[in-house]
Amino acid sequence: MNDSLTLTTAQRDRAVGVLLASAAGDALGAGYEFTTPAPDLVPRMVGGGLGGFTPGEWTDDTAQAMAIARVAATGADLRSEDSLTAIAQGFADWFAGGPADVGVQTSAVLREAGRTPTGASMTQAARHVHERTGRSAGNGALMRQAPVSIAYLHDPVALIE
DSSP: OOTTOOOOHHHHHHHHHHHHHHHHHHHHHHTTTTOOOOTTOOOOOOOBTTTTBOTTOOOHHHHHHHHHHHHHTTTOOTTSHHHHHHHHHHHHHHHHTOOSOOOHHHHHHHHHHOSSOOHHHHHHHHHHHHHHHSOOOOTHHHHTOHHHHHHTTTOHHHHHO
8 A cells, every 4th residue: 555645735736737737638639639730720629539539538548547546546556466457457447438549559458458457467468569569669658657656756666666
């Protein structure tokens, strides 16, 4: 359990702000994903994009960050097998719902991991996809890191692990 994380009111406000801003930024960009907007474009929550998103709907990256955030909110150590399995199951549950858009690499890993993955089987699926394709350096890992960073705010070594 990550009992060492006690946030002040200001820190809690900032942590909430990080998660909200990440989700809002993702939703704002969803309609423009993989396009080259005009330099004078004033972005709006237009929806559309690759997944036919509704205005204000976030992408696969935020959906997965939310699965991590739900586990982190319990105070569990995200490095434990139980936590990793809960996160993997959160990813699988989201994927089973037929999301509007899923990245190529992410969908390959989730298909291979199956409907009831463990943390270990999800890791193995990711390893297999990388070995087959040589491509596993997407930006999704960065977009999913906010809840991990918040969970280990006072423990940089655990954050890196």
